[in-house]
Every structure is written in structure tokens, then in C-alpha cells.
Amino acid sequence: MAPVETTYPEETLRQRLAGARWILAVAAAGLAATVWADMLAPLPAAAIGLAILAAAALPASRRPLVVIASARRGEPSPVRLGVEERLTALVRAxxxxxxxxxxxxxxxxxxxxxxxxxxxxxxxxxxxxxxxxxxxxxxxxxxxxxxxxxxxxxxxxxxxxxxxxxxxxxxxxxxxxxxxxxxxxxxxxxxLTQQRRVEQMRVDFIANASHELRTPLASLSGFIETLQGPARNDAHARERFLKIMGEQARRMSRLIEDLLSLSRIELNAHVMPEAAVDLVAVVGHVRDTLSPLGHERGVEIGFANSVGPVTVRGDRDELIRLFENLVENAMKYGGSGGRVEISIGRAENDVVVGVRDFGPGIAPEHVPRLTERFYRVDTAHSREQGGTGLGLAIVKHIVARHRGRLGIESTPGEGATFSVRLSGQFHQDEKSDVGTAA
CATH class of the missing domain: 3.30.450.20 (PAS domain)
Structure with a gap:
């Protein structure tokens, strides 16, 4: 059978030749992309980043275009991005x-x-x-x-x-x-805040612990020597010394616990808590927890809420610790008045929690220093009450972390009021347990 000879118009031939050249160009581009991808794969990401930065420094007329291409099937067609866009993305990442x-x-x-x-x-x-x-x-x-x-x-x-x-x-x-x-x-x-705070926490802990633990440790050592020596066979002295030793050991335990709590709060002081906390529930929990201690000491704990439900941004455990310290402080040093009042009120868009006692009050010269570590108005009375001298320092740092304000007002002979002001969200449309409770 004789071969069939086919002829095409000249225009058709030109179109088919152009199509063949286009196919060859695409194939060459795909091969080049594969070769360049294999060559660039071992390079560290940092080297590629530096290359982009160097290219960005060239004059606009000489800056190359970065071509993002894929040789895999089914992926989008190549996208051409300028170095400026790549550089912006690099800085943002x-x-x-x-x-x-x-x-x-x-x-x-x-x-x-x-x-x-x-x-x-x-x-x-x-x-x-x-x-x-x-x-x-x-x-x-x-x-x-x-x-x-x-x-x-x-x-x-x-x-x-x-x-x-x-x-x-x-x-x-x-x-x-x-x-x-x-x-x-x-x-x-x-x-570097976290690193510096850890360093400072270590230094402060060592300094404070070595200073405050010296006295109870000396007492324990002295009692132990006495029990091993002259009071070895004295049952009455042994019972008395063991009781004092137990009190000193508990004091050291409270001191270490307070120091660790203070260090943890200071470590996160630059990070404001973001959780939503029901402040009324927190204060109610503190009142219920400390009421048995108040009965033992003959102190009545009142609670008055005049604003209804209110929510604050904070750390619930830290807020409980804050108000526990304030109420315990009021019972220790103002308990002679027989009453401690907790109140929740409003000042503009803020909520104010006040803790008031009806004790002897605080002299004006002591008020500015009350939140210093280990500062005591009456050292002997503070130690008799089991205080470590860190309660108000912890309160101050918790209030600072919650971006609040601590107020102290006192008139000698009329008691003292400690107030904490925080940014709050009020819910007036809901019912609340507003009133005073023992």
C-alpha cells in the first residue's frame, strides 16, 4: 500500500511549530526547577534568608524576582513574587x-x-x-x-x-x-524579663531565708542541746520545749511557703492574667473559709455586696490568696474590735473590695512601709500571732500583677481599711446575694 502523503497549509505549520517550541520551553523550565530545588535543598534556611535580605538591598532596577514554582503534578501554576513581599513575610515570621x-x-x-x-x-x-x-x-x-x-x-x-x-x-x-x-x-x-526575674528571685530567696530562718533555727538548736543535756530526764521541761520547737518549725514552714509564693508572683508580674473570675464568689469563698477561725478568735466576719455580680480578669488562686491575707491580717491585728467587714462597691468602671477592722489602728508613720518585706509595726505581737512579715508584700504584688491599686486608710483608735481596686465587668441584670452575712 502506497504511503499516504499529507500536506498542511503554511499557517497551520507555523502554529504547530510554535506549539512544539512552547512545549519544549515548559519542559526545560520544569527540568531547571527540579535541578535548582535539588541544589538548594541542603542549604540552611538562614542562608536563604540572608540571600533575600542581600537582594533587597539592591537598587530597584537590579532586584530579581523570586519565582515560586512546583514541578509536581496537580499543584498550582508558578507564582512570581517580588523580593519586597518575600522580605516582608520573612520579618513577620x-x-x-x-x-x-x-x-x-x-x-x-x-x-x-x-x-x-x-x-x-x-x-x-x-x-x-x-x-x-x-x-x-x-x-x-x-x-x-x-x-x-x-x-x-x-x-x-x-x-x-x-x-x-x-x-x-x-x-x-x-x-x-x-x-x-x-x-x-x-x-x-x-x-529578658523571665531570666532576670529568676536570677533576682534566687538572690532574694537566699537573702531573706538566711535572715529570717536564723532565729528559729537558733531556738531549735538550743532546745535540742538542752533536751540532750540538763533536761534529759525532765519530763515537764521536755513537753514544754517540744511545744515551742513545734511552733518554731511551723513558723519556718509558713515562712518558706510565703517566700516561694512571693517569688512565683514576682516571676510572672509582667504577665497579666486573662481568665474571667467571679469576684463575688472569690470573696464569699474567703469569708466561708475563714469564718471558723474568726469564731475561734471571737471575731465576726461581715460581707456586704452593693453592686451585684461582677467579673474581673485575673488568677482565681492569687485573688483568693490576696483576700485571705487581708482578712487574716485584719483578724490578727484588729481582732480586738470583735468585727471585720468585707465590702464590694463600685468606683466608676472599677470594682473596689474593702476589708475593714475595728482595732487599734495604725500610726501614720507606719502606713507607707506596711507592704515592705518583713516590716512589722510590732515585731513581738506579729510573731505571737504567727505572722511572717510577708502577707502584705504578697498582697501588693498580686494587686500589681492584676493592674490594680491598693489603698490603706487608718486612724489610730478607729481601726484600718485596706481596699483593692480592680477593673471589673458588672452584670446588673442578674440577681446577686447582696447584703451582710456573718
Whole structure:
């Protein structure tokens, strides 16, 4: 059978040749993508990131485009993104708070974590609007001039104590050699607060424990020597000394517990609790828990709520500890009045919890120092009552962590009132146990 000869118009041939060239081009592009993917796979992510940063420093006319391509079947077609978009995504993905600045100090990119460090940071504003630390601003200017990375550690006291480290890294065009102008600056912030608080907690614990434990330990040692020596066969002395030794041991246990509680609260002082807590339920729980102790001491605990249900943002266990300390303090030092009153009221948008006793009161010169560690108005009376000198210090730090305010009012002979003011959410449409209870 003779072969069949087929002919095509000239236009059809041109179209088919163009289609063949397009297929070859796609095949070559896929092969190239596969080869480049195999070559780049062993490179660390950091090296790729540095390459992106270096490319960003090139003039706009010389900046390459990053092509995201996939050689796998069924995946979307290649997407072409500019280096600027990739650089923005890289800064936003950094695990630490970070800002990208131009040489004049204008914010080009800010990731979400930077808002936690500088709440007023905005793209397009000078960095001095968000960072008001002179040492950091001077380091940014120095890094722009000399092209050398700088590291600065600094502390912030408002609204809370916080320690930070700023790393300023200049980005230069080309190979980064001297003489090249700085095109951008990457400023990252590391929060050192937790580390510093742990260090301070260790130092304070050792200092406080060594100071306050010295007296009970000396007493225990003396009683033990006496029981081993002269009072070895004295049953009456043995019973008396063992009772005192038990009291001293319990005092040391309370002291260590209070020191550890205070250290834990200070460690998290920079982190405000976010859980919703029913404040009325917390205060009611404290009243119910301490009522038996009040009966033993002949002190009546009253409770008056004039605002109805109210919710606060906080840590329930810490709030219970706060009000327990205040009520116990009122019973210890104001119990001679026979009554302690707990009240919940409202001041603008805040809730105020007051604890009032009707004892001898506190002299004005002592009031400013009441929340200091181990400060006692009457040391002997405090130790007789089982106090460690840390109760009001714990109260102060819990109130500070909840971004509240502690108030102390006292008139000698008329008792004292300790008030805690917190931001609250009121629920007037619900029924509450409003009134006074014993």
C-alpha cells in the first residue's frame, strides 16, 4: 500500500511549530526547577534568608524576582513574587519582635510580636515614635553610620518592670564590604524579663531565708542541746520545749511557703492574667473559709455586696490568696474590735473590695512601709500571732500583677481599711446575694 502523503497549509505549520517550541520551553523550565530545588535543598534556611535580605538591598532596577514554582503534578501554576513581599513575610515570621527600618529610621515592616514591645509602632512612622529608649536610638544611628551590628540591653519601668535586649543588624548592598552604604536595618527585641526575674528571685530567696530562718533555727538548736543535756530526764521541761520547737518549725514552714509564693508572683508580674473570675464568689469563698477561725478568735466576719455580680480578669488562686491575707491580717491585728467587714462597691468602671477592722489602728508613720518585706509595726505581737512579715508584700504584688491599686486608710483608735481596686465587668441584670452575712 502506497504511503499516504499529507500536506498542511503554511499557517497551520507555523502554529504547530510554535506549539512544539512552547512545549519544549515548559519542559526545560520544569527540568531547571527540579535541578535548582535539588541544589538548594541542603542549604540552611538562614542562608536563604540572608540571600533575600542581600537582594533587597539592591537598587530597584537590579532586584530579581523570586519565582515560586512546583514541578509536581496537580499543584498550582508558578507564582512570581517580588523580593519586597518575600522580605516582608520573612520579618513577620521571625520568632522575636522585629522591625525593618530604612537608613533614616522609618519603620518599613513590623511583625505582630513587635506590638507587644512597642504598642504604638506603625509602618511609615519614625522608630523614635515607638521606641523611646535613648540608648537604642543611638545604637540604630551608629549602626547606620558604621555598618556594624550593635546589641543593647535596657530596662523599662512603665507600666511594669521589664528587661529587654535589642539587636540592630545593618543590611548592605552587594557583598557587605566596607564602603557600601547601609540600605536597611533589622532591629529585633528579646525579652529578658523571665531570666532576670529568676536570677533576682534566687538572690532574694537566699537573702531573706538566711535572715529570717536564723532565729528559729537558733531556738531549735538550743532546745535540742538542752533536751540532750540538763533536761534529759525532765519530763515537764521536755513537753514544754517540744511545744515551742513545734511552733518554731511551723513558723519556718509558713515562712518558706510565703517566700516561694512571693517569688512565683514576682516571676510572672509582667504577665497579666486573662481568665474571667467571679469576684463575688472569690470573696464569699474567703469569708466561708475563714469564718471558723474568726469564731475561734471571737471575731465576726461581715460581707456586704452593693453592686451585684461582677467579673474581673485575673488568677482565681492569687485573688483568693490576696483576700485571705487581708482578712487574716485584719483578724490578727484588729481582732480586738470583735468585727471585720468585707465590702464590694463600685468606683466608676472599677470594682473596689474593702476589708475593714475595728482595732487599734495604725500610726501614720507606719502606713507607707506596711507592704515592705518583713516590716512589722510590732515585731513581738506579729510573731505571737504567727505572722511572717510577708502577707502584705504578697498582697501588693498580686494587686500589681492584676493592674490594680491598693489603698490603706487608718486612724489610730478607729481601726484600718485596706481596699483593692480592680477593673471589673458588672452584670446588673442578674440577681446577686447582696447584703451582710456573718
Amino acid at each position: 521571625l520568632p522575636e519582635a522585629a522591625l525593618l527600618l530604612d537608613p533614616r529610621g522609618t519603620v518599613l515592616v513590623a511583625n505582630a510580636r513587635a506590638i507587644g514591645i512597642a504598642a504604638s509602632v506603625r509602618v511609615g512612622d519614625p522608630v523614635s515614635f515607638a521606641v523611646r529608649v535613648p540608648e537604642v536610638l543611638e545604637a540604630i544611628r551608629a549602626a547606620t553610620r558604621d555598618g556594624v551590628p550593635h546589641r543593647i540591653e535596657f530596662a523599662e519601668r512603665v507600666p511594669i518592670d521589664r528587661w529587654l535586649r535589642a539587636d540592630i543588624v545593618p543590611i548592605r548592598s552587594g557583598d557587605g564590604r566596607e564602603g557600601k552604604a547601609t540600605e536597611a536595618l533589622l532591629v529585633s527585641f528579646v525579652d
